[in-house]
Amino acid sequence: MAEDPPRNFRSAYYEKVGFRGVEEKKSLEILLKENPLDVEKLSTFSQRFPLPSMYRIHVWKVLLGILPPHSDSHTLVGGYRREQYQDVLEALTVMRFIQRATPQTQVYLRMFQLESQLLPRCSETTPPDSKDEDFLSIARSMEEIVEDPVDCYWLIKCFVNQFSNKFGDSIPHLPKSLEHYLSVEDPRLLNHLRTTGALAMLPGGANTILTNIPRCCCVRCMVWDKVISGSCKILVFVAVEILLSCKIMMMKTNRPEGVVNFLYNMPQENTDAIVSKAIDLWHKYCGTPMHPV
Structure with a gap:
């Protein structure tokens, strides 16, 4: 039976901008x-559907353990989180690790280092270097x-x-997964990337995929929903769709550095379509969780 094009168009549009259908929104409520x-049910919902923007931060805080499952404790625990944030901020200020001019993302980094017992000695303090870039890129993305700032720091820290802790063992295997799914979707493109040496030079870090690809907030949040609720593999399918979307340009060049620079x-114009297709691909290969309610 033919599908109803106007209805499907509206559904797809609402999904992209973060508005769910009535039934899905009621289910979450x-x-x-x-x-x-x-x-577990909140996690399943987040895997299956994009979270409505009005509930997104709250659900993220629950999934990451910033707020406990008992809703009647949320106000109290939220107050404790805010007090802890202020205490750490004040300590770093007194120790002169941060000043008013310190960029907010670097403030978050120093706070994280202090709470993780990784803060360098004051005499050895230098500007953040490459080993801090993963944290800072996550912080920049979350800040958008x-x-x-209190919610932002706790979300960065817990994420x-x-x-x-959760994906550490899986991260090294993501490049192989990327090759596997690209070989299924477009073996010719994969062979070209291998032959030219571009494949080995691709920005393969999961952090790079998560923070640098979709610049539009609503579509980027759709990927964050999946990762925070437990799927690291969604990043592989985002990377696959990016490569497929750039296929024409990539097939024209034999210079690996040209591929990486591109x-x-x-261009950011099609990132919403890329993310939507990546999520479809993820459901296709990894299955779709059952509806939670």
Whole structure:
């Protein structure tokens, strides 16, 4: 039976801009009324659907453990989180690790280092270097999404810890997964990237994929929803779709550095379509979780 084009167009558009259909939104609201919250069901919902923007930060905080499952404790715990933020900020100021002119993302980095017992000695303090870039790029990306600095810091901190603890063993295997799925989707493109040496030079870090590809907030958040709720593999499919979207240009060049430079400076006009196709590809190969309610 032929599908209804106008209805499908509206559904796709609403998904891209973060507005869910009535049934999905009601399902999430039902989940958020439970006490205690069912974190597994919230995670399943986030895997299946983009979160509505009005609930996104709250759900992220629950999924990352910033807020507990018991909703009646949220105000109290939120107050503790804010006090801890202020205490750490004041300590760094007194120790002269940060000043008023310090960029906010570097403030978050020093706070994270202090709480992780990784803060260098004051006499050895230097500007952040390459080993800090993963954290700073995550911080820059989260700062564009979250307005409140307290929420922003806690989301960065807990996301970085979760990413390392939960996905640490999986990250080294992402490049191989990328090759596998690209070989299925477009073996000719994969062979070209291998032959020219471009494949080995591709920006392969999961952090790079997550923070640098979609510049439009609404589509980037759709990827964050999946990663925060437990899927590191979504990043592989975003990378696959980026390569497929750039196929024409890539097939025209035999210079690997040209391919890499293009990817780092790729046009942003089609990132919403790239992310939407990547999520479809992810569901195709990894399956779709059952509806939580």
